[in-house]
Amino acid sequence: MNPFRNKKSEIFADTPKASRISNGMRVLIGTPIHVSKDYSMERWLKNVAAMEYPADLLLVDNSPGLDYVEKVKGYCKKYKIMNYTLKHLELPSEQKGDERIARSREIIRKEILSHDYDCWFDWESDQIIPADALDKLVKIMEAGNCMMIVHNNGIRQIPGATGFDLGIALVKRECLKKYSFILEFGTDPDMPDNWDAGDQWYKKRLLRDGGSYIDAIGVFGFMFHLDK
Numbered sequence: 001m002n003p004f005r006n007k008k009s010e011i012f013a014d015t016p017k018a019s020r021i022s023n024g025m026r027v028l029i030g031t032p033i034h035v036s037k038d039y040s041m042e043r044w045l046k047n048v049a050a051m052e053y054p055a056d057l058l059l060v061d062n063s064p065g066l067d068y069v070e071k072v073k074g075y076c077k078k079y080k081i082m083n084y085t086l087k088h089l090e091l092p093s094e095q096k097g098d099e100r101i102a103r104s105r106e107i108i109r110k111e112i113l114s115h116d117y118d119c120w121f122d123w124e125s126d127q128i129i130p131a132d133a134l135d136k137l138v139k140i141m142e143a144g145n146c147m148m149i150v151h152n153n154g155i156r157q158i159p160g161a162t163g164f165d166l167g168i169a170l171v172k173r174e175c176l177k178k179y180s181f182i183l184e185f186g187t188d189p190d191m192p193d194n195w196d197a198g199d200q201w202y203k204k205r206l207l208r209d210g211g212s213y214i215d216a217i218g219v220f221g222f223m224f225h226l227d228k
Contacts, residue, residue: 025138027055027170028117030108032101033072033125035063040126040226042075047128049079053135055121057084058111060104062091085111105181112176120176122169129168129223136219137170147175147206148213151220168223179205 029048033041048057061069069088076084087107091100105122112120119141121134137149151168179202206213 025118027119027121028112029055029121030058031125032060032104035068037125039228044125045075046079049081050131051134052131059086060107061088062100062104102181109176118173120171124167126226130220133220141170146212146214147172149216151216
């Protein structure tokens, strides 16, 4: 293990093994994590280990201190997840959850752009999905002409509504090239004035610029949220 510290960005990283990606669309599963969701982390990583589509994994921990990093590495070892990178982002304690997630996602975005991945699979760490879920989204992405697929079962209750958050989403590299997750308040009149609306703003920019995304409902046989 060769952890390092980048003093400017306050990032620590540990990469146990190289990629397991083979031919086809190169996907990075990138997920912000926090000790507050430890109730779901072990089961979620067991789910990650069962995925049929080969992908790399990047976890960005924004918990206070480094203790949780070691715990998560233990979970990865237990489920024989070797193709992962675990980074720690040290942030001021007063930063709220939505901003912490956005800054963690920005690290994921830069990782994808600097390592030639084709897509980011955004998958929250409290959601359990079928083993073939990523494979299904990749096939939809390859067959269609869209920059983002959002799988959001929650929109079923509101006819005509679009997804409220990324939750589970497959995002093309081209989309990540164009749009950052960091909100630079005051630079765009349409930009929200708080971090809570970051997901909606990301999709709004995509549509405003002529891009497209798919709200995929019922593609998976099952999916559910883990709770405390």
